[in-house]
Amino acid sequence: MSQPAVPAERRPANHGPKVAARNRDALIAAAREIYAAHGLDAPLSAIARRAGVGQGVLYRHFPDRTAVAIAVLEENVRQIEQAAAAEGALFDDVLGVLTWHLTESAAFLGLLHANGATGHADALAHALVLSGRVESALRQHLPKGHRLDASNDLMLAVAMVSGAVGGPTREVRERRAVAAWRMLGVQVGPVRPFEG
Incomplete structure (x- = not known):
């Protein structure tokens, strides 16, 4: 046959x-x-x-799907760290890379939050480690006295922007993310992946 x-x-x-x-x-x-x-x-x-x-x-x-989501998020964080480590990197530019990844991976963030709520504590714990790495990368370039300089304000702002990043297309998600940063009074650089 x-x-x-x-x-x-x-x-x-x-x-x-x-x-x-x-x-x-x-x-x-x-x-x-x-x-x-x-x-x-x-x-x-x-x-x-x-x-x-x-x-x-x-x-x-x-x-499984969770393993795929975690791998994508790990790659996102690695690229944010590379952007932060690049020569001449500015806070606005690193925020632009972070924002690009938020708009590209909004669905993955939702999956991890859902898994954390349904008993996949390891996925949620891993997401928290990744969040700490993002905060560390951003704080390297956060100017003293910046409006997000207070201890919890930086990652609270990232969480707020992440929550605003919904929409049917990447373009809509990007517009919403940039608008959310603007409402928070934060300047963000070009929204694009890191190409080092």
Whole structure:
């Protein structure tokens, strides 16, 4: 009995362990895109297809949706830290990178909050660690006397902007995020990913 033909994009070649890191990076990028465009109900198989790998490869790296979300958030935080560490980095610029990630990953933040409420304490604990890393990266460039300089104000402002980042498209989410920063009296640099 012959198998039905499957387009090449749906049945990628298996190059084994030597491409594991590249596959993981592709899955993270694909997850960000798929969930930003279609929400958290999008099938994991769509992420695998977008990344150009088989679904088994996805499950080898990420056993469930929460693991995918955490991987995306870890990558976001890593990029925020890189933006903060870049030569000549300014607070406004790091906020721009943070805001881009908030607008791209709003669905992931919702998933982690939902998992924390339903007993996935490890995901919530991990999110808190990531939040601490974001605060540390931002505080490196926070000017003395800035309106967010008080001990809890910085991350409260980030949480408020994060809560405002809802909407059907990335453009709408970005407009809302920038408006939220403006309402808080905070200047934000260009909203874009870090490209170092």
